[in-house]
Amino acid sequence: ARKSGKLVSRSSSQPSALRPPQARAVxxxxxxxxxxxxxxxxxxxxxxxxxxxxxxxxxxxxxxxxLIRLRSTINKSLNANSPVPRVSFMPFVMKAVSIALDQYPLLNSRLEFDSDNKPALVMRPQHNIGVAMDTPAGLVVPNVKDVSSLSILDIAAELRRLQGLGVEGKLTPADVSGGTITVSNIGNIGGTVVAPVIVVGEVTILGMGRAQKLPRFNENGQVVAETVMNFSWSADHRVVDGATMARMAALVRELLEVPGQMFARMK
Ligand code: CAO
Incomplete structure (x- = not known):
């Protein structure tokens, strides 16, 4: 299908909003x-x-x-009267992260030091998921508030609003503050792996690379074509250990690879 083809091919006609300002400089x-x-x-x-x-x-x-199949089915059901005309992969990834955070709330916390330099963790009830956005003016990170209370279409609509404001340079302080965890998708521009940098005031960030169609072994040992994407997580090692990160990442992976599980856990 055209959509899934586009997902794995190198885009030669990048929208100008996705071109960094330096690319136009002399x-x-x-x-x-x-x-x-x-x-x-x-x-x-x-x-x-x-x-x-x-x-x-x-x-x-x-x-x-x-997820490619599911997104295609959902997008076919959308039209001009829907909250959004189409959904990208981001809302699904953000929802999967939010569902997994219910099980691993540490990764949604903030590390704080009091006046005596005594550290404490601030556990946060809302999942305000920051999204790194490439805009004509550069990198901005607005966040979608309370993702656990939103449907996939709600998240897509809010992302669309934030993307529009980001491109116009009109994001408000409320849009860019209060984030609790961040997702950075570099894959629509290029690069298969990104080592994301944690946003201050958060302990975890997820970096998504470019989806690629690659040969992989299936459960019968046969080589099949699979569309794969690297998810790279950076976490604050002062408070998060590798095992917790690995369990959270495994849950996010399971929710995205078996999207039925994600829907079963949606509130
Ligand atoms: N791999 C391959 N294709 C991808 C992809 C990925 N990881 N992510 C998105 N795409 C495809 C989408 O499927 C879409 O194609 P369709 O027309 O078939 O739907 C196309 O790329 C454009 O996606 P999009 O940009 O409209 O939507 P998005 O929700 O996936 O991404 C946003 C939104 C804001 C994350 C993105 O526009 C952006 O700014 N990315 C850059 C983030 C960045 O700079 N990170 C680095 C931070 S550190 O400096």
Whole structure:
């Protein structure tokens, strides 16, 4: 199908909103000093703090074929009167993360130090899932609030709203604050693996790479074509151990590979 074909092929006609500003810049003829953009200044501060977090990377491969089929069925049922004309993979991934967080709430927490430098974990009841977005002005990370209370179509509609505001540079402080965990999908631009950087005030981030059709062995030992995607998780190793991360990642994988399980657990 065209849609699933597009998912695994390299896009030669990237929408201009997905092209970084540098791609349109002209190379200087001599060394030139330029001030940082507003977003670069914010990245400088935020990423310097983020990279002070002792973190580890955990990676896994997800078979996306069941989700590709499900998304195609759902998209065929949508029309101009639906809350959104189509859904991408992000709402399913965000929902799976939210369902898994019910079992692993530590990964939705925040590490805080009081005035005596005594650490504590702030456990948070809502899953406000941040989404890294590439906009003409650069990287922004708005979040979808209370994902556990939203349907797949609700999440898609909110993502669409945030994407629209992001492209226009009109995201509000409320849109970009209060995130509790982040998902960064670099795969629609390229790259099969990304090592994501934890957002300060959170302990976990998921990075999604590009889906690829690759040969894999099925349960009968036969080689079959499978659409696979790398999920890479970074977690704050001061409070999250690798085993907890691996269990959470395994649950997210199970929910996406057997989407029926996800629907069985939806509230
Ligand atoms: N692999 C392959 N194809 C993918 C994909 C992936 N991981 N993710 C999305 N695609 C495809 C989608 O299926 C869609 O094709 P269809 O027309 O068939 O639906 C197409 O790419 C465009 O997707 P989209 O951008 O409309 O929607 P999305 O919800 O998947 O992604 C967003 C939204 C905001 C995450 C994305 O636009 C974006 O900005 N990505 C970059 C994030 C980033 O910069 N991360 C790095 C942060 S660190 O600097």
């Amino acid at each position: 190379s200087p003829r001599a060394e030139t000093k330029v001030p940082l953009t507003h977003i670069q200044s914010q990245m400088l501060k935020a990423m310097t703090k983020s990279l002070a977090i002792p973190h580890f990377l955990y990676s896994d491969e997800i078979n996306f074929d069941p």
